[in-house]
Amino acid sequence: xxxxxxxxxxxxxxxxxxALRLAGYGVDPVSDGRAAxxxxxxxxxxxxxxxxxxxxxDGMTVLRRLRDRKNRTPVLVLTARxxxxxxxxxxxxxxxxxxxxxxxxPELEARIEALLRRAxxxxxxxxxxxxxxxxxxxxxxxxxxxxxxSVREMMVLEVLMQxxxxxxxxxxxxxxISNWDDEIGVNxxxxxxxxxxxxxxxxxxxxxxxxxxxxxxxxxxKI
Amino acid sequence: xxxxxxxxxxxxxxxxxxALRLAGYGVDPVSDGRAAxxxxxxxxxxxxxxxxxxxxxDGMTVLRRLRDRKNRTPVLVLTARxxxxxxxxxxxxxxxxxxxxxxxxPELEARIEALLRRAxxxxxxxxxxxxxxxxxxxxxxxxxxxxxxSVREMMVLEVLMQxxxxxxxxxxxxxxISNWDDEIGVNxxxxxxxxxxxxxxxxxxxxxxxxxxxxxxxxxxKI
DNA sequence: AACAAGATGAGAATTCTCCTGGTTGAGGAT
DNA sequence: ATCCTCAACCAGGAGAATTCTCATCTTGTT
Numbered sequence: 221x222x223x224x225x226x227x228x229x230x231x232x233x234x235x236x237x238x239a240l241r242l243a244g245y246g247v248d249p250v251s252d253g254r255a256a257x258x259x260x261x262x263x264x265x266x267x268x269x270x271x272x273x274x275x276x277x278d279g280m281t282v283l284r285r286l287r288d289r290k291n292r293t294p295v296l297v298l299t300a301r302x303x304x305x306x307x308x309x310x311x312x313x314x315x316x317x318x319x320x321x322x323x324x325x326p327e328l329e330a331r332i333e334a335l336l337r338r339a340x341x342x343x344x345x346x347x348x349x350x351x352x353x354x355x356x357x358x359x360x361x362x363x364x365x366x367x368x369x370s371v372r373e374m375m376v377l378e379v380l381m382q383x384x385x386x387x388x389x390x391x392x393x394x395x396x397i398s399n400w401d402d403e404i405g406v407n408x409x410x411x412x413x414x415x416x417x418x419x420x421x422x423x424x425x426x427x428x429x430x431x432x433x434x435x436x437x438x439x440x441x442k443i
Numbered sequence: 444x445x446x447x448x449x450x451x452x453x454x455x456x457x458x459x460x461x462a463l464r465l466a467g468y469g470v471d472p473v474s475d476g477r478a479a480x481x482x483x484x485x486x487x488x489x490x491x492x493x494x495x496x497x498x499x500x501d502g503m504t505v506l507r508r509l510r511d512r513k514n515r516t517p518v519l520v521l522t523a524r525x526x527x528x529x530x531x532x533x534x535x536x537x538x539x540x541x542x543x544x545x546x547x548x549p550e551l552e553a554r555i556e557a558l559l560r561r562a563x564x565x566x567x568x569x570x571x572x573x574x575x576x577x578x579x580x581x582x583x584x585x586x587x588x589x590x591x592x593s594v595r596e597m598m599v600l601e602v603l604m605q606x607x608x609x610x611x612x613x614x615x616x617x618x619x620i621s622n623w624d625d626e627i628g629v630n631x632x633x634x635x636x637x638x639x640x641x642x643x644x645x646x647x648x649x650x651x652x653x654x655x656x657x658x659x660x661x662x663x664x665k666i
Numbered sequence: 667a668a669c670a671a672g673a674t675g676a677g678a679a680t681t682c683t684c685c686t687g688g689t690t691g692a693g694g695a696t
Numbered sequence: 697a698t699c700c701t702c703a704a705c706c707a708g709g710a711g712a713a714t715t716c717t718c719a720t721c722t723t724g725t726t
Binding site for chain 3 (some may be wrong): 697698700701703706712715716717718719720721723724726
């Protein structure tokens with residue numbers, strides 16, 4: 221799997237490319253829009269991670285030029301926290317997903333995986349009784365009815381579902397969900413668990429507390 | 444199991460190496476990045492505990508150099524909570540786990556165990572007749588039914604099961620359970636043994652007392 | 667028998683969880 | 697711009713569960 225990484229901040233570029241290599245991808249890091257455009261014209265990539273604020277040639281332009289060449293390579297856009305409009309514009313222009321900085325590295329990896337899966341035609345669903353979680357589309361549904369869950373709620377739920385029947389330690393949950401520059405308190409996790417319970421218990425899906433350790437998604441049993 | 448401990452604060456280094464030795468690991472403590480780099484080039488370790496703020500050679504660099512040598516030894520990174528962005532960006536890079544200071548010693552030990560298990564491949568299940576203990580998932584079940592055990596009860600049970608049929612000295616149990624600083628009385632162990640017996644004897648699982656020494660999980664025999 | 671070691675039940679001390687409510691900040695609507 | 701809504705996060709206190717000690721009783725050893 222070959223990824224083109226377009227990011228002008230050199231520290232971040234190094235960090236990301238090393239992380240992605242460790243995750244098993246082949247990474248070509250470039251630092252400006254012109255280099256990205258050239259690389260995309262000359263090579264075939266499985267995915268592009270594209271920062272928007274770039275020297276020489278704007279990220280948005282790179283994306284537009286790519287799509288103009290009828291190239292459907294998945295593109296994951298990185299935007300600054302306050303680049304609200306950019307995001308909307310990016311999705312319109314043909315980005316497949318976006319992530320606002322700062323983001324948690326695991327989340328980037330998760331989204332990359334999801335995009336690659338989608339591109340490969342695969343669809344990944346976690347199910348637990350009447351509960352379904354479409355990781356690609358970030359959609360949760362119960363009994364086929366789409367249900368509303370916030371981003372954080374989904375993150376917690378995803379971890380719990382992936383380890384259903386096993387204890388997930390609270391600090392581990394906190395780490396999975398935190399951004400990379402500050403960790404959230406464990407109390408926050410408790411609040412999300414509380415909210416998830418409110419939404420899930422009416423459907424017979426229970427999250428058990430393991431005192432002193434964490435939480436566990438109980439195996440589903442019909443009532 | 445051989446652990447390289449890289450920590451420049453001498454007090455913490457001593458504390459940790461002592462604790463890890465008590466937990467049964469072979470520990471090589473070093474105090475700076477250069478020493479760590481040399482040690483890693485010359486020896487094979489099962490795990491590295493790596494502080495990031497180091498003299499002579501930065502912890503992040505040690506890690507990168509290690510990975511550049513295609514060395515996959517698990518690395519657990521320790522970071523200061525206030526050592527904000529600079530390192531925190533890179534710390535998730537190539538580290539297998541990380542822990543922010545200050546941390547509780549039991550948590551460090553738990554994560555070390557988890558990393559070693561993961562490196563050894565696969566999940567660990569202890570079984571003893573109808574009793575099953577999934578260490579990673581922290582789930583104990585009897586005859587397939589999940590059973591409720593408190594954290595401390597699990598700790599004692601784990602040691603007993605790992606050395607089933609052999610005598611476990613009481614102080615070893617006490618030390619497995621004790622926290623950072625304060626030791627607990629021997630009677631406390633007796634209480635937990637008592638509780639375990641109450642839960643296990645109905646299923647024909649017996650813990651024998653070896654007077655003056657400790658306890659022993661009897662080989663399981665059907666009734 | 668006399669002493670030491672262990673078992674046991676009860677409860678105090680400690681730790682953990684749950685939940686309410688409030689602050690902040692982003693994004694959308696007016 | 698300004699207001700509004702909603703998500704994210706944290707603080708704090710009531711209540712719950714666990715941990716651990718103590719006092720007492722039982723068992724084992726010499």
